[in-house]
Amino acid sequence: MTELVRLTEITKVYQGGVTGALNGVSLTVEAGEFAAVMGPSGSGKSTLLNLVAGLDRPTSGSVEVAGSDLGRMGETALARFRRDRIGFVFQFFHLLPNLTVLENVLIPAQLKSRESAEAPGRKLLSQLGIEELADRYPARLSGGQQQRVAIARALINKPTLLLADEPTGALDTRSGDQVMELLAELHRAGQTILLVTHDAKLATRHALRVISVMDGRIVDDARLDTAERRPAEVIRLRGEEATR
Amino acid sequence: MHTDDAYCVCVLRNVSLKFGVLGLLAEEPLHGYEVKNRFEAMLGGTWEVNIGQVYTTLQRLERDGLVRPVGARGDRGKLLYELSKPGRDALDGWLSQADSGPQQLHEDIYVKLLLATRLANGALNPLLGRQKRAYLQRLRDLNRLEDRARHDGRHDLARLVRGALLHAEADLKWIDELSEEINTGVTE
Numbered sequence: 001m002t003e004l005v006r007l008t009e010i011t012k013v014y015q016g017g018v019t020g021a022l023n024g025v026s027l028t029v030e031a032g033e034f035a036a037v038m039g040p041s042g043s044g045k046s047t048l049l050n051l052v053a054g055l056d057r058p059t060s061g062s063v064e065v066a067g068s069d070l071g072r073m074g075e076t077a078l079a080r081f082r083r084d085r086i087g088f089v090f091q092f093f094h095l096l097p098n099l100t101v102l103e104n105v106l107i108p109a110q111l112k113s114r115e116s117a118e119a120p121g122r123k124l125l126s127q128l129g130i131e132e133l134a135d136r137y138p139a140r141l142s143g144g145q146q147q148r149v150a151i152a153r154a155l156i157n158k159p160t161l162l163l164a165d166e167p168t169g170a171l172d173t174r175s176g177d178q179v180m181e182l183l184a185e186l187h188r189a190g191q192t193i194l195l196v197t198h199d200a201k202l203a204t205r206h207a208l209r210v211i212s213v214m215d216g217r218i219v220d221d222a223r224l225d226t227a228e229r230r231p232a233e234v235i236r237l238r239g240e241e242a243t244r
Numbered sequence: 245m246h247t248d249d250a251y252c253v254c255v256l257r258n259v260s261l262k263f264g265v266l267g268l269l270a271e272e273p274l275h276g277y278e279v280k281n282r283f284e285a286m287l288g289g290t291w292e293v294n295i296g297q298v299y300t301t302l303q304r305l306e307r308d309g310l311v312r313p314v315g316a317r318g319d320r321g322k323l324l325y326e327l328s329k330p331g332r333d334a335l336d337g338w339l340s341q342a343d344s345g346p347q348q349l350h351e352d353i354y355v356k357l358l359l360a361t362r363l364a365n366g367a368l369n370p371l372l373g374r375q376k377r378a379y380l381q382r383l384r385d386l387n388r389l390e391d392r393a394r395h396d397g398r399h400d401l402a403r404l405v406r407g408a409l410l411h412a413e414a415d416l417k418w419i420d421e422l423s424e425e426i427n428t429g430v431t432e
Contacts, residue, residue, distance in 0.1 A: 040420075200416050201409060204383040212376070214424065222377045224384045231289035234385045235408050237260065 001030035004161060004192055005052055010061035012047050012216075020047040022058070023216040029194060031160075034187040036195045036203035039213035045196045048213065049163050052194065053086050054078045066160045083111055087154030087162040091169040093146040095138040095153075101125070102134040105152045112157055124152045128182065144175025151182060155191075162186065165196045180206055258301070261293065265301050266310060266327060266335040273314050273326040276302060288393060288401040310334055357422075372423050379416040386412055 005028060012022040019042030027048075029035055039045045050056040051063050054070050063070040066085055073081060082088075095104045102121055109117030125131045128148045138146055147167060154162060164183060168176030184206040187193050197203050203210050204224065212220040261283070268274060268282050280298045284291065302325055305311040310331035314324040327335070353375055360371050386409045393402040 200380065200383055200413055201387065204380055205387045210380050214420075215427075219423070220373060220376055222380050224381055228388065229385050231287075231389055232292050234382070234389050235290040235405065237287060237291045 001032060003028050004031045004033075004066055005029035005194070006062075006064040007048070007051070008062045008064075010048075010051060010058045010063065012044070012051065012056070013059045020044050021216045022047055022051075025061075025213075025216070025218055027211065027218060027221075029192070031192050032190060033209060034184070034193045034195070034207045035209040035211060036197055036207035037211045037213055038197055038200060038203045040198055043213045044216040045198075045213045046165055049165050049194065049196045052161070053088055053163050054082050055088075083108055084157060085160045087151075087157070087159035089147070089150050089154050089162070089164040089167045091166040093138070093143075093150045093170075095146055095149055097138055100135050100137055101130070101141070101149050104138065104149055105156055108153060109156045117156060121152070121156060124155060125149075128152050142175065143171045144178055147171060147175070147179050148182065151179070155186070160192065162191050162193045163196075164193065166198070167195070168197075168199075168202065176202075258297070261297065261301055262305065263335060263338045265298070265305065266331050266338075269311055269325055269327040270332060270335060273324045275322040275324050277322070279325075288389075288398055288404075290401075290404070305331065368426055369423065372419050372426070376416065376419045376423070379412055379419060382412045383409065383416065 007025055007027040010022050010025040012020075014021055022044045025044075025048060037045045037048055047056065051058055051070075052065060054063075054065070054073070057071065065081070068081060068085075070078060070081065096107070099107075102118070102125065105121045105124065106117050109121065122131060122134060125134055128151060130145060130148045130152070133141060133145060133149070138149070141149065147170075151167075162183075167183070168179050171179060180202065183193055183195070187206065193207075195203070195207055200210075208224050208226060210220075210222045210224065211218055212222075264283050264286070265279055268279055268286070274282065276295065276299050279302070280293050280295050283293055283298070302311060306313065306325070310328055311325045312328050314326050317323050356371065357368070360368055386405055390402050390405040390409065393399070393405055
């Protein structure tokens with residue numbers, strides 16, 4: 001497998017005691033992985049994701065993504081890197097309210113090229129099961145639909161890496177499950193995904209690797225066994241009582 | 245000084261199997277093998293019952309007047325059992341009771357943790373780390389099992405797995421709390 005992300009001895013210090021600092025984090029992610037970064041709020045997991053996305057810069061240490069050292073990039077190059085390489089899905093969708101679904105999805109493509117991306121945009125909406133929403137405005141959509149639109153927007157430029165920060169945090173269970181199933185489908189199709197969540201059930205549902213962050217440090221990096229187990233190997237029911 | 249209780253020979257009596265058998269016989273008369281197969285199917289394969297256990301349970305239930313044989317032995321010595329009136333009453337009584345009594349903590353980790361605290365002079369991180377991974381793996385396996393149950397239309401079973409998932413999440417949270425407590429130097 002090809003190494004896609006390499007964080008080396010990352011430290012991030014915030015002035016004024018803001019939570020989310022990182023302290024000596026090193027991490028690699030291979031292309032094709034679906035890894036979850038798990039930790040309580042304020043542990044630094046979102047900071048880690050923002051550094052990988054090039055949305056923030058570390059206080060010290062290096063961030064390399066797809067062979068590029070982000071620390072050596074100026075702001076323009078970094079913006080281009082984010083546009084071309086990174087798809088980012090947030091907890092609160094961040095769709096532009098005065099643009100239609102299709103127009104929202106096409107924004108990153110328009111920033112990248114003057115060529116119309118309408119056809120691939122519509123195809124993407126179709127793949128995500130929301131083609132009929134193309135001409136609607138975000139306010140008319142459910143949370144689950146808005147997140148699908150946000151995922152389509154994140155995918156329009158065929159990112160090398162899809163980053164998702166609590167993507168189901170603002171959704172009900174059913175919509176959240178659907179969004180996670182969608183991410184799992186994307187992973188099966190070869191998409192590298194780095195998911196940030198505080199939810200262990202969510203982290204273990206589709207991700208095959210769970211990186212635990214606590215107080216700005218990686219405290220565990222577990223690769224899960226994917227072997228199918230018989231039900232009796234997973235749950236053992238007992239209703240025993242001792243009698244003489 | 246040891247009491248007699250310390251040396252008592254305890255027999256594990258499987259209460260859920262007993263009432264599971266009564267519950268299945270409440271639907272219709274069955275013979276031993278059918279009871280075994282239906283019990284296992286009801287629990288989605290999470291409990292593989294020994295046929296000997298089923299026969300022993302049926303014999304005890306017959307002895308206690310809770311089930312009775314129907315007719316004579318049929319093909320290959322099969323004997324049908326049906327629920328008696330006292331059996332129905334016992335089943336209804338059991339179903340209507342809340343599960344109270346002590347919390348059951350079957351897993352070794354609870355005792356391991358107490359011993360490790362004494363033997364390792366508080367160096368619990370390796371134990372907690374290994375246990376955390378075990379719980380993460382368990383969560384993954386339970387997620388798969390829940391998915392399969394839903395896919396198969398077994399929503400009753402999915403509810404059971406959901407309970408197990410919540411337990412596993414609580415166990416994981418407990419391990420995380422212990423790790424944090426140890427690593428931040430909080431002691432009693």
